[in-house]
Amino acid sequence: MSQLPLSRQAALYRYRIPLLAPLRIGDLQLSVREGLVVDLQEGQQRGQGEVAPLPGFSKETLQQAAQQLIDQLPHWLQGRQSLLTIPSAAFGMDCACAELSNADAIPLNPPCQGHPLLSGSNNKIIERWQNWQSPLPDLVKLKLGRQSLAKDIALLQKLVAISPDTRFRIDANRAWTLQQGISLLAAIPRACIDYLEEPCHELSETLALAQQQQVFIALDESARDAGFKLPASVWIRALILKPSLTGSINRLSEITRSAQSRGINVILSSSYESSLGISHILQLSQQLTPHQPAGIDTLQSFSANLLRTRQTDKPTLKLSDMELLWRS
Numbered sequence: 576m577s578q579l580p581l582s583r584q585a586a587l588y589r590y591r592i593p594l595l596a597p598l599r600i601g602d603l604q605l606s607v608r609e610g611l612v613v614d615l616q617e618g619q620q621r622g623q624g625e626v627a628p629l630p631g632f633s634k635e636t637l638q639q640a641a642q643q644l645i646d647q648l649p650h651w652l653q654g655r656q657s658l659l660t661i662p663s664a665a666f667g668m669d670c671a672c673a674e675l676s677n678a679d680a681i682p683l684n685p686p687c688q689g690h691p692l693l694s695g696s697n698n699k700i701i702e703r704w705q706n707w708q709s710p711l712p713d714l715v716k717l718k719l720g721r722q723s724l725a726k727d728i729a730l731l732q733k734l735v736a737i738s739p740d741t742r743f744r745i746d747a748n749r750a751w752t753l754q755q756g757i758s759l760l761a762a763i764p765r766a767c768i769d770y771l772e773e774p775c776h777e778l779s780e781t782l783a784l785a786q787q788q789q790v791f792i793a794l795d796e797s798a799r800d801a802g803f804k805l806p807a808s809v810w811i812r813a814l815i816l817k818p819s820l821t822g823s824i825n826r827l828s829e830i831t832r833s834a835q836s837r838g839i840n841v842i843l844s845s846s847y848e849s850s851l852g853i854s855h856i857l858q859l860s861q862q863l864t865p866h867q868p869a870g871i872d873t874l875q876s877f878s879a880n881l882l883r884t885r886q887t888d889k890p891t892l893k894l895s896d897m898e899l900l901w902r903s
Contacts, residue, residue, distance in 0.1 A: 581618035585648045587641065588612040588897040592849060593878045596695075599721065600847070601631035601748070608847060608877065611641055612897065613671040615651070622675025623882060625852035626667035627819060632846065633663060640664045645901045652903060662822040669824040670855040690744070692872035694718040697730045704734055711738040714769060716870060720750025728762045735767050746772040749796055753780040760788050770812045773797065778806070785810035795844070798830070805834060813840040815870065818856055820846055831863045844870035849881035850891075 591609050598605045610627030626644065628635050643664050647657040651668075659665040691712055693700045704711070717734070719727040731743070745768065751759070756774045770791040775781040778797045785792045791812035797803060799820055805811070814834045821827050831841045843860045845853055853871050860869035880891040 583652050583654075584616040584903070585652055586614040586894075586902040587644055587648065587900045588614065588894055589637075589641070589900055590849070590881055590892060590897045592881065592892070594876045595878050596876065598847070598876050600629060603631045605630065605847075608849065609637055610849065610852075610881075611637065611644065611667065611900070612851065612882065612894070613644060613648075613667050614894065615671045615675050617675055620675050622671040622673065623851065624667035624669065624671030624674070624855065625819075625848055625881070626663045627846065627848050627852060628663045629819065629846040632817075633820060635661045635663060641900060644668065648901070649903065659823070663819045665823040666818050666821070666827075667852075670852075673824065674855075690714050690716055690868055690870070690872070692716045692718070692870070693734075697722075697726065700730065701733055704737055711741055713740065714742050714744070716744045716746060716772075716872070718746050718748075720747035720774075724751065724755050724758060728759055731759075731763055731767075735763060739764075739767070741767065742769040743767055744769045744772060744793070745774070746795070747774045749773050749776050749781075751775050753784055756780075756784040757788060760790060765790070772813075772815060782806055782808050782810075793842075805837070805839070811839055813842055813867075815842050815844050817844050817846045818859065819848060819852065824859065827859070828863060840864075840867050842867050842870055845873045847873050847876070849877060850874060850883045850885040851881045853885060854883045 589611055591607050593607050594605060610625055613624045613626060615622045626640050628637055628640055640661050640663050643659060643661050647659055650657045657668060659668055693703065693715055751774050753775055768790060770793045772793040773781060773795050775784060781792055784790065785808060791810055793813035793815055794811060795815035798814060798816065816827060816830060818827055821830065834841050841864050843856050843864055845856055853874060856869055856871055874886055879889050880886055882892065884891045
């Protein structure tokens with residue numbers, strides 16, 4: 576006698592979490608982080624995934640992601656494959672499905688890892704650096720490129736003076752020209768740089784900077800450009816992949832294996848997801864890039880957790896605290 580299939584249920588929720596301070600993302604300033612939660616149930620098992628397009632970076636809007644999920648979730652309910660083409664929706668759905676099928680194997684709150692992120696105003700960054708609660712880290716990520724080059728150089732020189740042994744992964748989000756990149760490198764000790772992440776407007780300029788100055792670089796935004804192929808440069812030290820901007824877990828795995836086959840480090844990084852999305856990025860990092868700590872030091876901006884308690888000094892939102900968009 577064949578076994579009856581387990582009954583399935585699905586729901587889609589919308590969350591809004593105020594940020595502790597306005598967050599500058601590209602040319603935008605966010606005071607609230609918004610996203611979706613895909614909630615799947617099959618028999619006694621449950622899986623949840625976060626869908627959080629990042630304004631200013633994601634090609635899709637939150638409304639577009641929600642509509643595609645509402646259109647495709649009925650396929651999952653009927654045991655058919657969902658055809659999700661929107662990156663954030665595909666990633667969130669895959670996370671929910673993975674959690675559903677591995678409920679006993681995947682910890683809901685994997686241990687945190689990763690290097691600290693320094694971001695914000697110069698005064699805020701310096702104050703945090705001067706008042707670090709533990710020994711200053713030997714490796715840290717620093718966001719630059721949001722002010723004049725002179726101010727960026729002054730900030731970096733101050734940080735290096737406080738901790739000369741710290742190495743910096745400098746993320747400029749394509750803010751500089753080739754000449755500006757050269758000027759920054761001339762103003763600071765080369766030994767303090769682990770790599771420059773997307774320093775220049777154009778990939779060709781970034782590759783030229785690396786070759787001319789013999790400095791390691793990391794690629795992030797370039798990997799999401801149409802028709803991107805990993806350049807042959809020996810100066811590419813790392814490829815930064817943001818799962819919510821990349822798409823399905825299968826696509827993320829394929830890109831990761833391709834880069835690793837060339838000896839390039841792959842680092843999974845957050846797109847300012849909540850604690851739910853961060854938990855899944857950490858799980859994937861443990862599976863795909865176990866020797867490269869994930870870049871997930873972004874939760875400090877959030878006033879609350881979402882379903883997973885990663886910050887014990889903040890409240891944790893439940894499904895009942897969110898807006899129900901769809902259920903079946």
